[in-house]
Amino acid sequence: MRVLILGMGNPILSDDGVGLLIAKEVGRRIEGVEVVTTTSVGLNLLDLVVGYDKIFLIDALTTGEKIIGELVKLKGGKTTSHLFSSHGINFFELLQIGKEFGYRMPEVGGIYGIEIGGEVSFGEELSLELREKIPYIIESIVDDITSTF
Amino acid sequence: MAKKITINPITRLEGHGKIEIFLDDEGDVEDAYWQVVELRGFERFCIGRPAEEMPRITPNICGVCPSPHNMASTKALDDLYSVEPTPAAKLIRQLHYDAFMVEDHYIHFFFLSAPDFVVGPDADPADRNILGVIKKVGLEIGGKVIEVRKRCREIIKLIASKPAHPEGGLPGGVPRGITENEREWIKETADYTVEFAQFALKLFKDLVLGNKKYLDLVLSDAYNLKTYYMGLVDEDKKLNFYEGKLRVVDPDGEEYALFDPKEYVDYIGEWVEPWTYARLTHLRKIGWSGLVEGEGTSLYRVGPLARLNVAEGMATPLAQKEYEEMYATLGGKPAHHTLAFHWARLIEALQAAEDMQRIANDPILTSKDIRNMDLKLKNVGIGCVEAARGTLIHHYETDDRGILTMVNLIVATQHNAAPICMSVKKAATGFVKGPEVKEGLLNMVEMAFRAYDPCLACATHSLQGEMPLMVKIRDKEGNIIRTLKRP
Numbered sequence: 001m002r003v004l005i006l007g008m009g010n011p012i013l014s015d016d017g018v019g020l021l022i023a024k025e026v027g028r029r030i031e032g033v034e035v036v037t038t039t040s041v042g043l044n045l046l047d048l049v050v051g052y053d054k055i056f057l058i059d060a061l062t063t064g065e066k067i068i069g070e071l072v073k074l075k076g077g078k079t080t081s082h083l084f085s086s087h088g089i090n091f092f093e094l095l096q097i098g099k100e101f102g103y104r105m106p107e108v109g110g111i112y113g114i115e116i117g118g119e120v121s122f123g124e125e126l127s128l129e130l131r132e133k134i135p136y137i138i139e140s141i142v143d144d145i146t147s148t149f
Numbered sequence: 150m151a152k153k154i155t156i157n158p159i160t161r162l163e164g165h166g167k168i169e170i171f172l173d174d175e176g177d178v179e180d181a182y183w184q185v186v187e188l189r190g191f192e193r194f195c196i197g198r199p200a201e202e203m204p205r206i207t208p209n210i211c212g213v214c215p216s217p218h219n220m221a222s223t224k225a226l227d228d229l230y231s232v233e234p235t236p237a238a239k240l241i242r243q244l245h246y247d248a249f250m251v252e253d254h255y256i257h258f259f260f261l262s263a264p265d266f267v268v269g270p271d272a273d274p275a276d277r278n279i280l281g282v283i284k285k286v287g288l289e290i291g292g293k294v295i296e297v298r299k300r301c302r303e304i305i306k307l308i309a310s311k312p313a314h315p316e317g318g319l320p321g322g323v324p325r326g327i328t329e330n331e332r333e334w335i336k337e338t339a340d341y342t343v344e345f346a347q348f349a350l351k352l353f354k355d356l357v358l359g360n361k362k363y364l365d366l367v368l369s370d371a372y373n374l375k376t377y378y379m380g381l382v383d384e385d386k387k388l389n390f391y392e393g394k395l396r397v398v399d400p401d402g403e404e405y406a407l408f409d410p411k412e413y414v415d416y417i418g419e420w421v422e423p424w425t426y427a428r429l430t431h432l433r434k435i436g437w438s439g440l441v442e443g444e445g446t447s448l449y450r451v452g453p454l455a456r457l458n459v460a461e462g463m464a465t466p467l468a469q470k471e472y473e474e475m476y477a478t479l480g481g482k483p484a485h486h487t488l489a490f491h492w493a494r495l496i497e498a499l500q501a502a503e504d505m506q507r508i509a510n511d512p513i514l515t516s517k518d519i520r521n522m523d524l525k526l527k528n529v530g531i532g533c534v535e536a537a538r539g540t541l542i543h544h545y546e547t548d549d550r551g552i553l554t555m556v557n558l559i560v561a562t563q564h565n566a567a568p569i570c571m572s573v574k575k576a577a578t579g580f581v582k583g584p585e586v587k588e589g590l591l592n593m594v595e596m597a598f599r600a601y602d603p604c605l606a607c608a609t610h611s612l613q614g615e616m617p618l619m620v621k622i623r624d625k626e627g628n629i630i631r632t633l634k635r636p
Contacts, residue, residue, distance in 0.1 A: 012209045089260055089279055101292055122194035
């Protein structure tokens, strides 16, 4: 079974890029999974996810209503920052379109959102507030993913 | 206080913005403003870095038009280091850029515009999306869109290492050349793309122009705005995406200015209004005259229709035929019909595809002379290209070590920001009256907005997720009397 851990975010928008860092770290701790990180959105994700059996997405969450660093496993209909920030297509439509065109599209094993607050600014480092919670976030996601195998 | 309708945010649009429509006591539209949420600090983020990093950094500003940022940045480095790319390097850059233009224009047309025209502006929002389009036009056509996009992305990947966010970008050249083997599949892709581009135009003409209701909509006053236009033209004043002079025509189509993009500060003024974070551009020599159209305006538009309006023709034969047909249908030049941006977009994609053919067959393409190393740092560099959405300018200043001391970017959505407000107002005036708002009518307002394909992320340097459409209607005291929401 091919499993993909997809980290999403923008590496020059400080906390917005948290999904990129977490995905790499989670991938290091679980044997047999592949990791891809991307700043892309929408249709551009198609090339990245085709051919996998299962996918886990890790992305920032900007509700502004949760504590910075709070980890949420999203259920149907809820979204993270970049899943719907598309040039006309959201991630779930993408999965559906892929299937209609006969591509091998993965089953979504989990979508993990990490709250970063309502505003982000340019920078290449995470905020101190978020950085402190990284080890806990990594551990929680690793436990959750491995429990599904 | 006037009644206020808020459409927040615009669905099927990159980034996060909102439209506020203010109604008077009679329930008629008084004003409309497009507001954006700005994320400040990009220029400050860049200062202190080596200028050579910019072609790698700027594509990350947004997820929608990375190649234009990469190319404008690379051209700004050419200027900064007083160097011209070799002929082969220039061809390779243009090939990358044509491939991007094709891909981007088709994503916009099939994924954003087609739901309105193919599925229908009054259709249920649940069906007014790409899946609805596929249902209507068939899986085979959808498959062709995906295929042409995939092939163009392979070209970008070959040249710039990553299609979504290109990394290549060197003053005076390109990081890698093209081999004869690669030329063969590039040729095949170019041929396939020209064929598809002709097919896409036929589809547009059959589905949109063949439907009187839609054609009337395109030609209606609600979607007509009389402004100046700006875009790059080559030395024959034909449309060019990559280089040339910036030409401005007035609302009657007469040439108002023709200048080297490096002189942009003499022609383009930036104005700040309290209701938006975007710096509103206008023709500096006329001066800011507010949100007015026609005689007395200092506003200009950029993007596909603007480029066709400023050019004296297309640079390739098949696209030229389509250009002539478009203006014959629209009643001559310039065309002020905002929804004709979609038509112009498809004609431009054909020119880009034909240009890919030209490049693929040029013997110089596979030359190994891909870098001019005669670099002389001169502290100021300005690069300009036509992004899919319109004129994009990168302006850098450095110290004597090439470290950035000033960065200024003028992006397409910024040029179009004020005209977008006016287009929304006109569409709202035609379709929204009082607090009784129907979904189909709101979409008419959104259609005015979407024609420009504005990229909020870029204008505001913000990346935000799409959220449900929300409409707030306020009474004259400002209280919300009704909230409409669609998931």
